[in-house]
Amino acid sequence: MTIELRHLRGFLAIAEESNLTRAAARLHLTQPALTRTLQQLEAHLGVRLVDRSTHHLALTPAGHEFRRNAAAAIAAVEHALDPDRSRRLPVRLGHAWSALGAHTTSLQRRWKRAHPETVLEVLRLDERSAGLASGAVDVAVLRGPVTVPDVPGVTVAHLMREPRLAAVADDSPLAGRATLTLADLASHPLALNTVTGSTSLALWPPGAAPTQVVPVKNTDDWLAVIIAGDAVGVTAAGTAAMHPNPAVRYVPLTDAPPVDVILAWREPVTHPAVPDLLRLAHDVVRR
Structure with missing residues (x-):
């Protein structure tokens, strides 16, 4: 069979809604019709795109990869037909x-x-x-x-390089320093964004890294533990520009490589x- 744009649009609606009923309503189709569209697409590709074995619909690894390609294809077609x-x-x-x-x-x-x-x-x-x-x-x-x-x-x-800064609570003994080194931070708990951060213990020489780590998952949580005085942080200069806070002092690090x-x-x-x-x-x- 021939795959048409409706197959791609149907799959993308399912991926975005994570629900067949909502995706069908969005496309003004019945759920059985959208299910058939998905089955036809999967049969053509020879892979399963959507895991429907659980109560929560989810894309398979192949589905995630195909989603990117389908979105790019739809965008290209729409631009070709109506660039404005x-x-x-x-x-x-x-x-x-x-x-x-x-x-x-x-x-x-x-x-x-x-x-x-x-x-x-x-x-x-x-x-x-x-x-x-x-x-x-x-x-x-x-x-x-x-x-x-x-x-x-x-x-x-490559766009630019940003110098690294230490981030410490404004009432920390380190806050009054004009500059700091990595060694100055080593005796303090270190806040690490384990999901998207650019800092790791590898910044320090072997055996000289902080021994206590406070893991966080985003910038907001990273700032919260620093403001509370529970940890210090290392970040790029962009953070100081985008997240100024009177309770946080950003201090230049003289021996840390740029980001x-x-x-x-x-x-x-x-x-x-x-x-x-x-x-x-x-x-x-x-x-």
Whole structure:
């Protein structure tokens, strides 16, 4: 049989709704009709895309991979048929934390002036690929050590380097220092973002790293334990720009390597404005 756009749209609706009934209602179909559409697609591909054996519908690993390809295919078709409409859709810039740091506001304002017809959505997603792997964004800002998402067709470009800072509570004895070293932090519990952070114990020489770690899953929790005085942190300068807090003192670290910041996107691009966004991001950072 021939696979049509309705098969792709049906699958994407199921993936986004995680529910056959809601996906069918969204497409103005009956649930049995949408189920047949999914079965036809799976039969054509020879793989199972959706696990329907549990009460909670979930994509299989093959389904996650196909979702990215299907979304890119639909975006390409829509742009080819109606390029003006596709440009009116928001272009999505994902980040796990701190976006472009001190350059974020400039990027947003310059984009709005230059591209009033296309909304720029800056989205924080607490995952290593900042939404690129799941197809939730068109471009992702990633901070090192960077692992390129395991997504077909990913392209990356280096954007900038940010110096590392220590983050300590404002009533800590360390808060009054003009600069700090990694050794100054070694005797304190260390807050580590284990999901998306750029800090690890490997920053310290062997045997000299903090012995107590406070694991957290996002920037908000990371800040909370530092404000409480339960831990110190190490981060990139972008965090200080995006998360200033009177209860946190950001202090330059003199012996920590900088953090690489890269942009990542998929080819073919998932939004026609992606090249413009990449050019503007580089221009904003250069200025």
